[in-house]
Amino acid sequence: MEIINIDYRALPTLLTDISLCLGYFDGIHKGHASLINFARKTAKYALGILTFSTPISRFINNGKSSEVLTSIDDRKRLLYSYDIDYLLVLNIDENFMNLSRDDFINQVLIPLNVKEIFVGEDYRFGKDQAGDAIYLTRYFNTHIISLLEEDNRKISTREIIKLIRCGDIKNANKLLGHSYEVTGKIVHGFNRGKTIGFPTANVALSTDYVLPRFGVYKTLCYLRGIPRLSITNVGVHPTVGALDKPIIEIFIKGINFDIYGETVYLAFLDFVRDEKKFSNIDELKEQIEKDLQSIEVAKCEKL
DSSP states (O other): OEEEEEETTBOOOOSSOEEEEESOOTTOOHHHHHHHHHHHHHOSSEEEEEEESSOGGGTSOOSSOSSBSSOHHHHHHHHTTSOOSEEEEEEOOTTGGGOOHHHHIIIIITTTTEEEEEEETTOEESGGGOEEHHHHTTTSEEEEEOOOEETTEEOOHHHHHHHHHTTOHHHHHHHHTSOEEEEEEEEOOOOHHHHTTOOOEEEEESSOBOOOOSEEEEEEEEETTEEEEEEEEEEOOSSSOOOSSOEEEEEETTOOSOOTTOEEEEEEEEEEEEOOOOSSHHHHHHHHHHHHHHHHHHHHHHO
16 A cells, blocks of 8 residues: 655646545544445556545534544554555645635546545535535546444444443444554653552553543553553543543553553553542552453453
């Protein structure tokens, strides 16, 4: 897969005609997978995917979240498992939002040698979202893919974000087709966990990810390429002194080496309990022990 960063004001010349999958592709969920797999089987030309460098909701109020399920790097990593020829990352800004639907076609798609398009039925483009999948058929051989449903839920980024914010990680992961994962670096915190016998690591996120509902989660922490079962707290630590803003704090049993500065991939597997304020530190320690036992039991049951 060749990754090409492009600017809509200075497009590169691709040496081949391409079949293009259009969308933002945040999360690379099951609906995206269905579209890409269909395109791979039927595309007449080299297959490309066009994604944006930034959510368009950063520039316009379209009712969608400006937080993301995946960074650009996450999307690149997830898309490597598909047989794609090109990943085109289009850098956008406020001026890009003023391109009409015809401007987008004539100034972006046609110069990129697009000959065939694959798109979901809800795709919109151009200023005020005036363009849709049907409009694309005026210019290109366009394959319009119906939206997928699972358990009577439409598989969409918006629905997955809603589930994650409610703490319903299991159902969010079902729609994603993989675990919800965030990436960041381990940084120094307040060392409060160490003082009660549970040294934890704070994760400084690499991008503006969607934060799950405040609470404790069963997670897999990929550290130095090794997946390690862990518990993760998302919240403000009300028992030991509430924080001004939420943090992500992980406890990995058995880690006995310095991990500060390490990049980790944290996969959320299941919601364990809500964050709560305990009467004292002993109650908190007792609950953490129970949390650890619960994820260990679940691990053993799977084995």
